[in-house]
Amino acid sequence: MKKILCKAQLKKEHEGMSLLAFLRLQCKDISVKSLKLAIDTKLCTVNGIIERFSTHPLKIGDVVILYQTQTLHPKHLEILYQDEYLLICNKSAMLTSDMKVLQPLLKDRWLLGHRLDKETSGALIFVKNTAILQKLITLFKEHSVEKFYLALVDRQVLQEEGKIDRPIAKLKSYQGQSLYGVAATSDAKRAVTLWRCLKRSKSASLLLCQPMTGRTHQLRVHLSYIGHPILGDALYAKHFFCKVSPIRHLLHAYILRFPHPVSAQIITVKAKVPEDFKECLKELKMTHAV
Numbered sequence: 414m415k416k417i418l419c420k421a422q423l424k425k426e427h428e429g430m431s432l433l434a435f436l437r438l439q440c441k442d443i444s445v446k447s448l449k450l451a452i453d454t455k456l457c458t459v460n461g462i463i464e465r466f467s468t469h470p471l472k473i474g475d476v477v478i479l480y481q482t483q484t485l486h487p488k489h490l491e492i493l494y495q496d497e498y499l500l501i502c503n504k505s506a507m508l509t510s511d512m513k514v515l516q517p518l519l520k521d522r523w524l525l526g527h528r529l530d531k532e533t534s535g536a537l538i539f540v541k542n543t544a545i546l547q548k549l550i551t552l553f554k555e556h557s558v559e560k561f562y563l564a565l566v567d568r569q570v571l572q573e574e575g576k577i578d579r580p581i582a583k584l585k586s587y588q589g590q591s592l593y594g595v596a597a598t599s600d601a602k603r604a605v606t607l608w609r610c611l612k613r614s615k616s617a618s619l620l621l622c623q624p625m626t627g628r629t630h631q632l633r634v635h636l637s638y639i640g641h642p643i644l645g646d647a648l649y650a651k652h653f654f655c656k657v658s659p660i661r662h663l664l665h666a667y668i669l670r671f672p673h674p675v676s677a678q679i680i681t682v683k684a685k686v687p688e689d690f691k692e693c694l695k696e697l698k699m700t701h702a703v
Contacts (some may be wrong), residue, residue, distance in 0.1 A: 428472055435477060453613060526538035535667060545675070562622045562632055574608060581634055604631050619699055630649075631648055
């Protein structure tokens, strides 16, 4: 949950000041590093809209709010499946898919089997050695790994289910972030997403999405493309119809199903929906959706 740490309206003498400079002025007891981190992790809004860039120029009348969060990084990762070759955990949101970050949360040494975006929570595979990693990579290449994600998206989706078949390419880089989009350029790669609507409110919808390809930011790009960006996804949407304002994009790697790389036995795991996701569902009166 979020609590307001600082709220201020820009006056004439501060016009044109960057967001970071204005926050430094208003929050003198908070370090510059902490202010930058707060902006990067979507704990700052300008006129009610999440702003992720510290260089954003402000104008007279802008209302800036800085939030503090009670979310703490976990001391360990919830284990969904484990044997001598594989470990599947439920990754918390705001943890980078990097072993420097994840290894301290694990009892034994493992290798990362694939990646999830920092803000995406859910099922994440680890492997014991490089031989198993290569087998897992082969399974991904052969599309033998079925992945299902929960996505809480903006506005009411009218259809019950659908298929998005649109190529994706990298569009640009900005302040260290890569932005992807639907494109018809020569470097665009085919991307296919299947989705089904699980629940609707007047301002949002809960979708179960299955990416049939593995393009970077695929679900975020595709859902934004059809006019239903993921709530909290400040990279692919600046404005939202829904008034619920999460501090991260509400995308959760819910179900994984694939043949074991050694035994070929089918493994199916389901990752419990995190509390922040459930709080937003509750706020939207969609509590029994999953």
